Amino acid sequence: MSDPTRTAATEGPEYLTRDGRGSAGSRAAQRWIVVADSPFLPASGGGDKEHAGFVAAAMGEGLLAALVVPADTDPQRYHREDDIEAIIRMVQPHPVILTPRIRGLRAGLQPARPYVVGTRPPTRSLVGQLRSRAPDATGIVVFSYKSHYLGARLAHELGLPAVLRMHNAEGRYHRALAASATAPRSWAMWVEALRVGVDERRLGRASWLRGFADISVTDARARARHSRVPVRHVPAFALGPAQGSAASAPRVPAPRPTVVFLGALDVATNVEAVEWFATRVWPAILRDHPEALWQVVGRRPSERILRAIGAVANAELRRDVPDPGEYLRAAHVAVNPAVSGSGVNIKLLDYLVSAVPTVSTALGMQGLGVSADDHLLVADDPLAFAAAVSDLLEDPAQAQAMGSRGQAATRDLLDVGRALDTLKDMLDTAGSGDPADETAGRAGFPSRAEAAAS
Secondary structure: OOOOOOOOOOOOOOOOOOOOOOOOOOOOOOOEEEEOOOOOOOOOOHHHHHHHHHHHHHHHOOOEEEEEEEEOOOHHHHOOOOOHHHHHHHHOOOOEEEEEOOOOHHHHOOOOOOHHHHOOOOOOOHHHHHHHHOOOOOEEEEOOHHHHHHHHHHHHHHOOOEEEEEOOOHHHHHHHHHHHOOOOHHHHHHHHHHHHHHHHHHHOOOOOOOEEEEOOHHHHHHHHOOOOOOEEEOOOOOOOOHHHHHHHOOOOOOOOOEEEEEOOOOOHHHHHHHHHHHHHHHHHHHHHOOOOEEEEEEOOOOHHHHHHHHOOOOEEEEEOOOOOHHHHHHOOEEEEOOOOOOOOOHHHHHHHHOOOOEEEOHHHHOOOOOOEOOOEEEOOOHHHHHHHHHHHHHOHHHHHHHHHHHHHHHHHHOOHHHHHHHHHHHHHHOOOOOOOHHHHHHHOOOOHHHHHHO
């Protein structure tokens, strides 16, 4: 791989700091090494948006010391469209250090680590690169469960406190993925889900880890019941820039009653959501509103998505569009029919911050902190879900008022400054001292004495 730390003209997205400006704002004494789980530009999915939002927010507060990004040497082989150059431009003049993704049988046969963790191993030179390129680093933010092995190595070797960002209850999330797959692939996925669950529980006892920063308040409360590591709820960073742009981009609903679903269409939880809505909800809506249109907007639709949309009337697919927000602004109602998964649905944040009247399942809104009936409508029964959508289509004034309340609540919840302050508090007070050699040994790293002797 070529040296990724060279600089180039800045062309990254502008993220609002706590004072509402795009400036750096107040500077903090802390400086963080941020460990991503993969290249996050272009930010087409919820996880990518969350990574990009956090990195830009940390830069805006002067907190970024270096960025570590596990990356494939041949991303096209895995149907990825990674833009490493855009990431370099986004974070300059701070260094971007690439580490290799190791896929295939070698990653899958590691007994101590699940596949998603084993594919992101630390390299021999990583610690040395960070010592020379980020000598002022005071802490580590591991921004995904998938990269915690990398984070443990850095915390141990650099003697820095570390916080782990959790986007899901990982064991439950992987069980949902396995349940949506078909045999024989599902068999391997169930084994992986079990390994992930064990690994996640083990992290709750890790002495290198100073705290969990859960995106979901629901997951944070559940994790805190069994974790010895401190747990805090730190809301999403994904819509840092959108909170400013949404207000300046007025909604202009289409002449035809339009319902929109937005999401990555190759993700199992979204596939299940679209199938459930297509087969059990949309026909009931059409009975009351035969002129209504359902638009499904997203990237890389799977065959199951194509079949689900093709099997119902008045439904259309908008794939790989440059600006999904265009469809949100034209929609009368947005739907979040999540029936599996965990964490926070980034699509729901997109809906609410854009002031689009929204209907969600209870699972789809969990962990965010908004209120049913006030900020959005919530229904789990298919007919009740259809009735909620119909109610909003039939009462534009109610729908508009609810959209405005949802937007205001979401913008207040996703305060970037407060979220960063929580992480700073965790890295300041959640623990002291270097990560224990006992934990390092369990992770497969040499102790400090062994490393010094080698």
